Amino acid sequence: xxxxxxxxxxxxxxxxxxxxxxxxxxxxxxxxxxxxxxxxxxxxxxxxxxxxxxxxxxxxxxxxxxxxxxxxxxxxxxxxxxxxxxxxxxxxxxxxxxxxxxxxxxxxxxxxxxxxxxxxxxxxxxxxxxxxxxxxxxxxxxxxxxxxxxxxxxxxxxxxxxxxxxxxxxxxxxxxxxxxxxxxxxxxxxxxxxxxxxxxxxxxxxxxxxxxxxxxxxxxxxxxxxxxxxxxxxxxxxxxxxxxxxxxxxxxxxxxxxxxxxxxxxxxxxxxxxxxxxxxxxxxxxxxxxxxxxxxxxxxxxxxxxxxxxxxxxxxxxx
Amino acid sequence: xxxxxxxxxxxxxxxxxxxxxxxxxxxxxxxxxxxxxxxxxxxxxxxxxxxxxxxxxxxxxxxxxxxxxxxxxxxxxxxxxxxxxxxxxxxxxxxxxxxxxxxxxxxxxxxxxxxxxxxxxxxxxxxxxxxxxxxxxxxxxxxxxxxxxxxxxxxxxxxxxxxxxxxxxxxxxxxxxxxxxxxxxxxxxxxxxxxxxxxxxxxxxxxxxxxxxxxxxxxxxxxxxxxxxxxxxxxxxxxxxxxxxxxxxxxxxxxxxxxxxxxxxxxxxxxxxxxxxxxxxxxxxxxxxxxxxxxxxxxxxxxxxxxxxxxxxxxxxxx
Numbered sequence: 001x002x003x004x005x006x007x008x009x010x011x012x013x014x015x016x017x018x019x020x021x022x023x024x025x026x027x028x029x030x031x032x033x034x035x036x037x038x039x040x041x042x043x044x045x046x047x048x049x050x051x052x053x054x055x056x057x058x059x060x061x062x063x064x065x066x067x068x069x070x071x072x073x074x075x076x077x078x079x080x081x082x083x084x085x086x087x088x089x090x091x092x093x094x095x096x097x098x099x100x101x102x103x104x105x106x107x108x109x110x111x112x113x114x115x116x117x118x119x120x121x122x123x124x125x126x127x128x129x130x131x132x133x134x135x136x137x138x139x140x141x142x143x144x145x146x147x148x149x150x151x152x153x154x155x156x157x158x159x160x161x162x163x164x165x166x167x168x169x170x171x172x173x174x175x176x177x178x179x180x181x182x183x184x185x186x187x188x189x190x191x192x193x194x195x196x197x198x199x200x201x202x203x204x205x206x207x208x209x210x211x212x213x214x215x216x217x218x219x220x221x222x223x224x225x226x227x228x229x230x231x232x233x234x235x236x237x238x239x240x241x242x243x244x245x246x247x248x249x250x251x252x253x254x255x256x257x258x259x260x261x262x263x264x265x266x267x268x269x270x271x272x273x274x275x276x277x278x279x280x281x282x283x284x285x286x287x288x289x290x291x292x293x294x295x296x297x298x299x300x301x302x303x304x305x306x307x308x309x310x311x312x313x314x315x316x317x318x319x
Numbered sequence: 320x321x322x323x324x325x326x327x328x329x330x331x332x333x334x335x336x337x338x339x340x341x342x343x344x345x346x347x348x349x350x351x352x353x354x355x356x357x358x359x360x361x362x363x364x365x366x367x368x369x370x371x372x373x374x375x376x377x378x379x380x381x382x383x384x385x386x387x388x389x390x391x392x393x394x395x396x397x398x399x400x401x402x403x404x405x406x407x408x409x410x411x412x413x414x415x416x417x418x419x420x421x422x423x424x425x426x427x428x429x430x431x432x433x434x435x436x437x438x439x440x441x442x443x444x445x446x447x448x449x450x451x452x453x454x455x456x457x458x459x460x461x462x463x464x465x466x467x468x469x470x471x472x473x474x475x476x477x478x479x480x481x482x483x484x485x486x487x488x489x490x491x492x493x494x495x496x497x498x499x500x501x502x503x504x505x506x507x508x509x510x511x512x513x514x515x516x517x518x519x520x521x522x523x524x525x526x527x528x529x530x531x532x533x534x535x536x537x538x539x540x541x542x543x544x545x546x547x548x549x550x551x552x553x554x555x556x557x558x559x560x561x562x563x564x565x566x567x568x569x570x571x572x573x574x575x576x577x578x579x580x581x582x583x584x585x586x587x588x589x590x591x592x593x594x595x596x597x598x599x600x601x602x603x604x605x606x607x608x609x610x611x612x613x614x615x616x617x618x619x620x621x622x623x624x625x626x627x628x629x630x631x632x633x634x635x636x637x638x
Contacts, residue, residue, distance in 0.1 A: 182531065198594045205496065228592045250573070
């Protein structure tokens with residue numbers, strides 16, 4: 001696969017897989033999908049998708065296969081997809097943790113033809129009934145490749161496909177950097193939302209806490225409404241990076257808590273101002289942009305080595 | 320003061336004091352205001368408020384005086400207001416921490432005629448230019464009184480006034496309980512927002528963190544945009560309660576971090592599910608409601624002793 005894929009297979013038609021299939025189908029791009037659940041398959045047919053009954057030889061007719069399944073069944077599916085397809089098919093996944101999936105893909109024998117993908121989109125909900133063609137509007141997608149393993153030409157094709165077909169901003173990075181970043185900007189914030197909510201629940205008078213709850217509390221605990229099993233999986237799958245980031249959080253918390261306990265106004269202001277002064281770098285990051293048609297194997301490998309610059313913006317084209 | 324106050328004085332016309340004066344004036348309630356800053360006084364006159372040049376004998380003509388000033392000048396102002404008024408005037412403040420203000424009011428000789436007030440409203444902004452008559456729409460107000468010190472009849476009058484003039488939900492509680500609750504639902508969430516933002520800033524590649532930042536991160540760090548000096552003051556003024564709550568947060572964090580580091584999926588799920596199951600008590604607290612005209616000294620003292628039930632809803636009246 002070096003030009004845009006001619007047909008895409010979607011294995012798993014939940015929130016992410018269903019939305020991907022709906023979006024591509026709406027654009028006239030040929031899609032074949034499947035799901036282990038018969039009622040999901042029926043709903044997908046009802047929504048106008050072309051649906052197969054299960055994994056089969058049809059996968060070999062897809063030059064791109066997106067595996068959109070939970071991590072606990074991913075190993076089995078990747079093995080089956082590897083056996084049903086050959087070198088003409090590139091395989092991607094859409095999970096929120098990347099290093100373990102790259103390992104599974106290697107174990108499944110996919111070698112260089114596996115590319116990791118993670119759409120930074122989603123809702124608290126799941127299932128095809130919540131899927132929609134516009135779920136990914138304005139989303140950033142991470143594309144992960146392992147140097148020395150992943151075929152960079154395939155990765156470049158996936159990047160261009162996401163940028164041009166899904167209007168995606170794409171961030172190219174290694175699985176390890178992705179997982180470290182996800183720990184910082186997603187997994188640890190989920191943990192913290194739970195801890196804050198826990199504090200209010202354990203408060204002597206939770207109804208008073210609820211009555212006085214300010215905007216900072218409502219904002220800070222919003223994602224604590226996520227299904228606990230899903231949050232658990234996210235943390236467990238990325239437990240090394242999350243563990244390291246939680247350790248850093250504990251150090252920062254200790255420093256601030258000590259200043260609070262001492263009522264040390266000078267130290268408190270120093271700590272808070274330091275964060276506020278640097279906030280711009282995170283809140284208003286202005287990444288170097290690359291037009292999608294500037295992306296080839298060489299560009300992908302270069303982006304991988306350049307911190308913060310691995311971004312592609314879709315409809316902008318060279319010239 | 321036992322009936323509704325006939326005239327209210329507002330000392331300090333910043334975001335809170337200015338909004339209070341604008342709202343009461345818009346309702347035809349007589350208000351006299353002042354501010355140490357001449358340009359603020361001019362802006363207030365321009366907005367149709369009756370403004371005095373400074374503290375003076377006019378305060379004695381107000382049966383309610385709201386001191387809306389930062390804590391660092393509160394002691395001086397409370398002393399001056401105490402000297403310029405007599406037993407006919409009830410004095411309130413609007414600060415976000417209550418126990419220290421009750422101590423200052425006692426030191427100023429206000430005795431039973433001081434009632435603590437805290438509107439659970441506000442924005443990241445400050446100053447009269449951001450004040451508005453609708454800042455307090457749908458807000459809950461805390462009213463704090465010290466048993467054995469505060470005159471419960473005055474507290475009841477303040478509660479009714481807030482409920483009926485400002486359409487406030489009012490939560491009646493002791494200064495200590497208020498400050499503990501504020502630590503849990505406001506001050507610690509501010510700390511945590513800073514810690515999360517700090518984590519992303521210190522990340523090896525902050526631009527990657529910014530690109531991948533998910534909704535959980537944006538929600539969780541929103542209040543980290545607050546002026547650091549104001550956050551510092553909030554934490555320093557309530558440092559005992561905040562310190563205790565941060566210690567509890569550390570314990571919860573340690574428990575969860577240990578489960579993450581061990582990749583202990585069972586323990587992780589137990590911890591996350593426990594929070595999720597109890598979330599309803601905080602997110603959907605259904606307080607007992609009292610109509611504003613049911614509020615007298617006896618009711619106020621009863622509410623003070625009943626956890627979670629100290630709530631008044633405005634326009635609802637008995638019968």
